[in-house]
Amino acid sequence: MDLQNLEYINRLLDKDVDLREKIKDQVTELDKKTRTLSGMLNKIHSTPTGQLPSLIDSVTPYLESCRETTAALAELIPPNQFWRWKDMWSFSLRNAVFSATLVEFLRNGSLLSLSQASEVLGIKDEWQDRFALSAEDYLHALISLVNELSRLAVNSVTLGDFEQPIKISFFVKDLFAGFAMLNLKNDTLRRRYDSLKYDIKKIEEVVYDVSLRKLAPAKLNRE
Known part of the structure; x- marks a missing residue:
């Protein structure tokens, strides 16, 4: 191999190393933001339902700040x-999407779609060949959402909110039915999906206890 060719290869390697470090810096920044979001959202387990809207409002600016990092990565x-x-950035992006989907559920009781999650995080369609939210990362975030909601179902009862577990049960069962229609070939994703049955069982046990004790309105139980 001649010297000129070696120098060219070295320049390519140096360029890759430099790019990797720049990406790493932005991913570290995204990690900081998602850790802050996780810490703030963890308060839902000790916050009375009536105070949740103000908590979500305080979280929103931090969620929106992720747009700066996604734009920097795309650049x-x-x-x-x-x-x-x-x-x-997959792991960090999954955490950001998890926070976005949890905020959407707490605010509106609905599921944030893949395209809506991308919009919340400022991920643009024209970035598809550079930076995007993949279906796999989105689904991983939804599984994390179910994990968190199963915990919330238990803690809501502790805080005296007997309707929340029932709402969570309807939402999670509908989500699980959607997963069942997907052809999941990714081993890690498939294993995590299979584990959802344990979260559903935990939620069902809470709902059964609440219903048995007649702590929630009968109309809500039938919906």
């Missing part, structure tokens, strides 16, 4: 290199 990634670098 860094060369065209058509999404899949080359995706693994560097």
